[in-house]
Amino acid sequence: MFSLAQKTALVTGAGSGIGRAVAQLFARAGATVWVVDRDAAAGEGTVAAIRAAGGAAEFAALDVSNEADALALSARLPALDILVNNAGIGHVGSLPNTAAADLDRLYAVNVRGAFNLCRAFVPAMLARGRGSVINLASVAGVVAVRERLAYTTTKFALVGLTKALALDHSHTGVRFNAVCPGRVETPFVQARLAESPDPAAARREMASTQLAGRMAQPEEIAAAALYLAADESAMVTGSTLMIDSGWTAGK
Ligand code: NAD
Numbered sequence: 001m002f003s004l005a006q007k008t009a010l011v012t013g014a015g016s017g018i019g020r021a022v023a024q025l026f027a028r029a030g031a032t033v034w035v036v037d038r039d040a041a042a043g044e045g046t047v048a049a050i051r052a053a054g055g056a057a058e059f060a061a062l063d064v065s066n067e068a069d070a071l072a073l074s075a076r077l078p079a080l081d082i083l084v085n086n087a088g089i090g091h092v093g094s095l096p097n098t099a100a101a102d103l104d105r106l107y108a109v110n111v112r113g114a115f116n117l118c119r120a121f122v123p124a125m126l127a128r129g130r131g132s133v134i135n136l137a138s139v140a141g142v143v144a145v146r147e148r149l150a151y152t153t154t155k156f157a158l159v160g161l162t163k164a165l166a167l168d169h170s171h172t173g174v175r176f177n178a179v180c181p182g183r184v185e186t187p188f189v190q191a192r193l194a195e196s197p198d199p200a201a202a203r204r205e206m207a208s209t210q211l212a213g214r215m216a217q218p219e220e221i222a223a224a225a226l227y228l229a230a231d232e233s234a235m236v237t238g239s240t241l242m243i244d245s246g247w248t249a250g251k
Helices: 017-028 040-052 067-076 100-110 112-128 149-168 187-195 199-208 218-229
Strands: 008-012 032-037 056-061 082-085 131-136 174-181 240-243
Touching: 008 017, 008 112, 017 032, 017 040, 017 056, 017 082, 017 218, 032 040, 040 056, 067 112, 082 112, 082 218, 100 112, 100 149, 112 131, 112 149, 112 174, 131 149, 131 218, 149 174, 174 218, 187 199, 218 240
Parallel strands: 008 032, 008 082, 032 056, 082 131, 131 174, 174 240
Antiparallel strands: none
């Protein structure tokens, strides 16, 4: 297993799903993990699970869309080695049922949230000449997904943000990468299923886009984040790591 011993990591949206799995795996790999979420009960739950397993974790409440709060948080935390921008929200709809407010709501979290955390924590990484930033994008950041107009738009923007940061800071020792999962079985997906007119059909459709015929587990995404966080991936920056069981292979 890749080691994150002596490293400090911050994971947003770590109260649930992929973020929780990432926080737990990073702690098992030896990192001190700052669990960040706007849902305090969920975040505290992740911290309790990490500590029960012998790991080191602290909770900090934050809505990532709030720039001032993100900056204030960075002022009271130690410098980070690893930042995982995982917090994200979804929306089901094409043009007729996507309001401008839906687009703004998703943009505020999925794009500006990652931007805010980078503004808050990357300057210290640049000053120290090392760091790894991992953005949780999606297949929807690389190909369009039907009935996900706002979500696809924001995930393409997040991939763009990742590449722009990687290019601008290519000689600094700070790396920026995106992880692009297909469908992962998390509360996020359960919520999307519940929003669908026919949840059973939606579940079949969600699994069918992946060649394995099943959704991924959060731990299968966390493993990729661990690689990108570890020093072994020193040559990887500006990349989009697809974990989609071939969804985009022929596109
Ligand atoms: P989830 O809903 O299970 O967990 C998201 C967590 O983020 C929650 O704990 C929530 O409280 C927190 N959060 C939401 N908005 C926040 C905000 N503004 N500030 C702070 N915390 C906030 O989601 P998940 O399925 O684990 O997804 C995590 C990430 O992975 C998202 O960015 C999502 O778009 C992406 N993703 C998920 C899938 C999937 O199939 N589940 C696929 C591709 C990409």
